[in-house]
Structure formats: C-alpha cells, structure tokens
Amino acid sequence: MANSDFPSLVEKISRDPKEQFKSLKRQDESVFLYSCSYVPEEFLYAMGIVPFRMLGRSLNIQAADRHFQTYCCSQVRCMMEDFINGDYDEADGVIFAHTCDTMQQFHDIYKKNFPDKFVRNMNFPARIDGDIPFRYAKAEAKRFLKSLEEFTGKPLDAEKLAESVTVYNKNRTLLEKLYNLHLKHPEKIPSKMLLQSVIASMCMDKHDFNRKISDYLETFDANAGEDTKRKRIMLVGSVNISEDVYDLADEYGAMIADDDMCTGHRYFSTQVSEPSVDGVIKRYFNRPHCAAKHRDVHSRERYLLEMIDKKKIDGVIFLYLKFCDPHGFDYPDLKVAMENKNIPNQFVEIEQSSAPSGQIRTKLQAFVEILS
Amino acid sequence: MAKQEFDRLRDISSNIKLRNIMLSYYMKAKFAWLFRKKIAWITSGGPVEPLIAMGITPIYPENHGAMIGARKMGPELSDAAENLGYPRDLCSYFRCDVGHSILEKSPIDIRPKILKGRALFGGGLPKPDVLVCCNNICGTVLKWYEVQARYYNVPLILIDTPYNYDGATDEILDYVTEQFKDMIPQLEKVTGKKFDEKEFERVGLLANEGIQLWNEILQLSGSSVPSPMTCFDAFFYLAPIVTLRGTQLVVDYYKTLKEELQSLADRKIGAVKNEQFRLVWDNLPIWFKMRRLSKTLAKYNAVLVGDTYTNAWADNDIQVDKPYESMARAYSTVFLNRNTQAKIENMIELMGRYKADGFLMHSNRSCKPYSFGQLDIKDEVAKRTGKPGLMIEADMCDPRAYSDEQIETRIQAFIETLKERKEVS
Numbered sequence: 001m002a003n004s005d006f007p008s009l010v011e012k013i014s015r016d017p018k019e020q021f022k023s024l025k026r027q028d029e030s031v032f033l034y035s036c037s038y039v040p041e042e043f044l045y046a047m048g049i050v051p052f053r054m055l056g057r058s059l060n061i062q063a064a065d066r067h068f069q070t071y072c073c074s075q076v077r078c079m080m081e082d083f084i085n086g087d088y089d090e091a092d093g094v095i096f097a098h099t100c101d102t103m104q105q106f107h108d109i110y111k112k113n114f115p116d117k118f119v120r121n122m123n124f125p126a127r128i129d130g131d132i133p134f135r136y137a138k139a140e141a142k143r144f145l146k147s148l149e150e151f152t153g154k155p156l157d158a159e160k161l162a163e164s165v166t167v168y169n170k171n172r173t174l175l176e177k178l179y180n181l182h183l184k185h186p187e188k189i190p191s192k193m194l195l196q197s198v199i200a201s202m203c204m205d206k207h208d209f210n211r212k213i214s215d216y217l218e219t220f221d222a223n224a225g226e227d228t229k230r231k232r233i234m235l236v237g238s239v240n241i242s243e244d245v246y247d248l249a250d251e252y253g254a255m256i257a258d259d260d261m262c263t264g265h266r267y268f269s270t271q272v273s274e275p276s277v278d279g280v281i282k283r284y285f286n287r288p289h290c291a292a293k294h295r296d297v298h299s300r301e302r303y304l305l306e307m308i309d310k311k312k313i314d315g316v317i318f319l320y321l322k323f324c325d326p327h328g329f330d331y332p333d334l335k336v337a338m339e340n341k342n343i344p345n346q347f348v349e350i351e352q353s354s355a356p357s358g359q360i361r362t363k364l365q366a367f368v369e370i371l372s
Numbered sequence: 373m374a375k376q377e378f379d380r381l382r383d384i385s386s387n388i389k390l391r392n393i394m395l396s397y398y399m400k401a402k403f404a405w406l407f408r409k410k411i412a413w414i415t416s417g418g419p420v421e422p423l424i425a426m427g428i429t430p431i432y433p434e435n436h437g438a439m440i441g442a443r444k445m446g447p448e449l450s451d452a453a454e455n456l457g458y459p460r461d462l463c464s465y466f467r468c469d470v471g472h473s474i475l476e477k478s479p480i481d482i483r484p485k486i487l488k489g490r491a492l493f494g495g496g497l498p499k500p501d502v503l504v505c506c507n508n509i510c511g512t513v514l515k516w517y518e519v520q521a522r523y524y525n526v527p528l529i530l531i532d533t534p535y536n537y538d539g540a541t542d543e544i545l546d547y548v549t550e551q552f553k554d555m556i557p558q559l560e561k562v563t564g565k566k567f568d569e570k571e572f573e574r575v576g577l578l579a580n581e582g583i584q585l586w587n588e589i590l591q592l593s594g595s596s597v598p599s600p601m602t603c604f605d606a607f608f609y610l611a612p613i614v615t616l617r618g619t620q621l622v623v624d625y626y627k628t629l630k631e632e633l634q635s636l637a638d639r640k641i642g643a644v645k646n647e648q649f650r651l652v653w654d655n656l657p658i659w660f661k662m663r664r665l666s667k668t669l670a671k672y673n674a675v676l677v678g679d680t681y682t683n684a685w686a687d688n689d690i691q692v693d694k695p696y697e698s699m700a701r702a703y704s705t706v707f708l709n710r711n712t713q714a715k716i717e718n719m720i721e722l723m724g725r726y727k728a729d730g731f732l733m734h735s736n737r738s739c740k741p742y743s744f745g746q747l748d749i750k751d752e753v754a755k756r757t758g759k760p761g762l763m764i765e766a767d768m769c770d771p772r773a774y775s776d777e778q779i780e781t782r783i784q785a786f787i788e789t790l791k792e793r794k795e796v797s
Contacts, residue, residue, distance in 0.1 A: 068744060068747070069735055069747070105740070105741060108713070109745055123535065129530075139543040294514055297518045297521045298522070322461065325462055328458065329512075329516070332458055
C-alpha cells in the first residue's frame, strides 16, 4: 500500500474547501476564485496568484434567494450563499468565464452585490469550431490579461508563463495517471478518490498538489491486487461535488471508471502544446468541451463513444444537475446514441447540497444489476 | 361612455391587416418549395437581412412558440418533448418546437376543404433547409438549434455574439463582423445563388425604416396619456418586425398602424377606458394568459404602457457603407445581450419616459438570462424611481404551474398599493 498522506489530504480538502481557502490565506497567498474550467488558470498562476475553484457548499440556501429564483441551479445558488455568508471575503479577486446563461447572470449579480471586489470575466466564445472564434479568443485573452496586469501592476512574464504551463501540464499528466491506475486497482483507489483529487487539485497551489500526488503515485504498489473485473461506469454531466454516486457504484460492486464532468476528467484533459498565451487558449479548442460550447452538432456524442470504447465502459450515468440547461438539451440525443450502441445508461438528477435520496440509491443498485 | 361605444372608437384596420399579413406569410412559407425558395429557421434576434436579400424565407420558431402558447397547445407539445427525456426546466419554446416537429402539430395547420379536413403536408412549420442561430438573446438557442440541426439533418450557421459584460468591446465587434462576412458564402452554398450586395443594401435600408417606425410607434404610445396601445397589443403588433424585417410590407404596415394610433392619441382614446395606473412590463409575455391578464389589469384601470421586450427590436441601425460592421454592432448590443446594469438603466429610463406608476416583472421559468438578475433589478429600479414593482412567476408557454387566483390576488394587492400612493400624493 502506498505510504502517503495524499488520500487523506484530498479527502479533507475536497470535503472542506473553505478551510483550505482559509489555510491559503493564512499563508499569505494571493488567491483568486474562479468560476469554471474556461478560466485560463495558467495566466493567474504565472502572475503569482493561486487560482481556487468556487464550488458552492452551503447546505441551507436562504440569503441567495434574494438574488436568484428557485429555478436557478443549486451550484450557483450555493456559491452566492457562500459569498453572502462571507466565506470568501478574503479572496483577492474573482474570475468568471463565459459558459452558460446562469453563470453569465451570476457574474452580473455578484459584481453588483460586491462592488469593491476585483471581478473580471474571460469572455470566452461559445463557438470553438475554427479560426474565427480562435482569433477572437486570443484577442479576448489579451484583453483579459491586460486587466490582470493592471491589477497586479506587472506584465505577464513569458518565462513565468512557461513555468506555469509546465506545472499545469504536469498536473494533467498526474491526474491522468491516477485515473488509469484506478482502472486496475479500484480496491486501493476507490472511485471517490478521483473526485476528491480533482477538487483538491482545483483548490491547492498546483505545485504543492503535484508534489503530493507524485509521492503517492511513485510509492504506489502497482504489482499486487489488480482487479479488472468490475463493471465500469462513466459519469456524464456538469458539476458534482457529492461522493454519493461514486460510493454507491463501489458499494454495489462496480466502479466509476471515467467521466465527462467539469469536476472530473474534462478539467484536466488535454495538454497545452506550446507555452504561450495562444497555446493556453488553443487547448480549449482541442479539449473535450462543456455542453455550453459548440464544436459541431455531433462532437460530444463522438467524444463520449470514443471514450466508452477506449476505456471499455459498461454503462453510462447521466448525472444531471437540476436546471443545468446545456446538459439537459444534450441528454436525449446522447441517450439515443448510447442505445444505438447497446450501451446501458441511466439518468440521475442531483441537486448540490442535498443528501442522497433513496431514489438515487435504488437507481444505482438497479443499474449495476443490469450491467452484471 | 358605454363599452360598445368605446370599442367602436378603438376599432382600427391594423388588427385585421396584421392577421392577413401573418396568414399570408405562413401560407407562402408553407408553399415556398413551389417557388423553389429555401427555408431558413432563424432565432428572433438573428440577422435576417442577408436571408431576405438572398430570397430565403425566414421562419421564426420563437414566433411560432408564441402562437402555440396563445393557442394553449403548450402542454401537449411540451409533453412530447419531455417524453423524449428533455427536462421540464428547459425553455418552453424549445420544448414546444421539438414537440411540434415530432407530432407535426401546430396552430399552423392548413386543411383545405378539398382534402376533407386532412392536413396538407402535415401541420406545423415548413421544414428548414438551413438553421441560422444568433445567441444574442440566450445560450438556449444554441442548444435548441443543435438539436434541430440533428433532427432535420441540415446545416447550422451560428453567429456567436459574446455577452456585453464590459460593453461591446472592439474584440467582440471584430469577431461578430468576421462571422457575418463568413455567413455569406454559407448562404450562397444553401441557395446556389450569388449574394447581391445591392439587394442587401436595399433590404438593410428597409429594415432600418421598419425598425425606425416600430420605435416611433412604441414611443408614441408610451408617451401619450392616455396610452392608445397596451403592451398586450404591442406583443401582437410585434410579429412583422420580427418575422418580415427588411421588406416593404412591414414599412407600409407600420405606417398605417402609426397613423391609426396617432389618431387615437389625438382624440385621447386610450387602450383602457379610464386609465389610472401606468405600468412597465419586463420579460416575455405570458402568452396563454394574454387576454385574461389584459382584462384583469383593465378592470383596475391599469395599462401596460411600455416594456423591455418589444423594445428589443427598436434600435438596430444598419449602415450601408459598412453593412457588416454596423450589423455586428446592432446585433451584439440588443437588449438581452447587455449586462444587468444596462438593463437597470433601460428600465429606469422607460419608467421615466412613459410616466409609469410602477412595474410588473414576469419571472419567466423558461428564460433564465432574462429572469436571473430581476430580483436585483427590481430593488434598484424601485429605489431609484420611488415606484413599486411586482414580480410574478410564470412561464411564457407552459401553463402547468400557473394559478390564476394566486397571480390575480397579487395584482389586486399591487394595484391597491398604487392607489394608496396616488391618494397620498
């Protein structure tokens, strides 16, 4: 067994990121919160800023109801509640990126209610399908960078950016390794550790995270205890912070083998191929994309089927965060695509901050039985 | 004045004319194939001028959605989409559109007597040859058009107009300009015809004229006391500027409408008999409750004098010397693509210009970008104007969560507040 504190560390941080945030501030780090994976973290990191992913944690939404109607996704409502509660008052800045309508409005509402905070938006295009949007994204990245430079008072250093890209690429490689190792050793690396690791990675200084995960992977005893018989489930959706589905899959003798989630594989997929501003932006045009972005009308289906084949996936769970429109639109056609290939699939609706319902448990149990 | 006498005085020719225009528009579209004309489905905020210039018939699923809502067909068509797995929380225009595609059911259902009541080529919109989607109104349309591009297996032309978080930046304008230029060869491929710049110029000028007239109509009505038109009327009169923008027909129609409304204004004949309370409306109409809400407000002598929705088509300006650049600016800066602070300023300006006593906000479950932010907008507009606002939660097309009693009780209480304020002042 690996002699490393990595598993307990990622468990602790992913379950209580607010404490992790406080810890970073106690170390006098400059910390910027960011809203989603379309924020080019490499730029911030190159400027000496620790990017910290906002993921709403409040269990009881009250104050946010004064700003968001109940038909807004719980992810955004929880984040607003956290902000109003003052959990992130010490953040040095908040960075949004354009994705869905709800996040777009969240930016405006946040900015209006926290007028003294440094708030910027990376106005990423909805299209990621060619040269025209790529040219725009590069120009927008430069505009975005300029505002960061004004804030920090120093220009982006090319060498620092190259170092930042190296750190981030290494992070991607290491998380990829963890995912692959988990495929062979689901007993030693429980499914939930994938989620915990990705979330912890989003909330730590990447260099520190890389060190910890490297130690863990290097000391991992890969020779013993392989188990490749478990049924492999892939999760598809937007954001999820709950370990429930991961735990239930393991409990019923299957495993979460891979995912296409913002809080999972989509976050760390695809390397930056050249250490430059353009290179960082280019990655977004190459990596598996969020449902709110457009590559072509079949791109998500193609990618999912490819991954299912590559990772030998037995079944797919569509983990639908209620009111997440982009994924709601994609689901029925993706479901048909799965059915055409005889891939069992299950729709599971989740709400952030709510406890797992008996329904989810029953659904998971029945689904794993179908796979067996 | 007796009600009959009041209705007679308000009897204008524009109402019948509009019905005929829209009927003729859908008939022509339905039979476009006879004239070898291509059909493009396009979003309500989409750039229609190049399409008109190329002789493509534009079809607006959102306008169709409004018709579905008004005819109370929303639940049946939504159910069909939901049975496929589309969540009920998605835009009801979309759900109705998908439902109508599957069931071939719609308010547009041509059944000539000769066929003994059988539908001619199925009910619903004519099938598209191409889809043109501009996301300046929401991100929803992007996903909606992706779904329909797969369903009909037709090309999708996407114009991405980034939201104006920090205004319409040079980067945004360059990007949208490039996309408009790129759109032309794509349309040429669909039609097999060469794009005619001169025709485009002519259409652009007609679009400007129509927009200008529509703007004048809204200003005329909103600024007149009493107001000769309510927003319930404007939601109806809006159809031509959305669907037929860039044609002489629209220009002629709005000229007549303007004259008729001017005549009503000159004679002090309001839309509501004893206008007492002037209100501004925010968000899309509740299509399936237009008549009932109109009557409810009229009962309390309240009139909707202006709204943020119909204004969305009132300020485009295409310059013939820089058509793509000016189109980029016009389409990037539509109301819904402006940030929340700009929406606040717009609302306050409307309230002042139209001497409003208060405002009604439709918190529309189907339109998240229009609705999220309303709670903050309501607070600031009320604070800065000193006028109260009421928010009602509903949906533009889906009546399944709507309660007449609850909404009307709230409106009644709101009117009482307005009355008390008037008495005090």
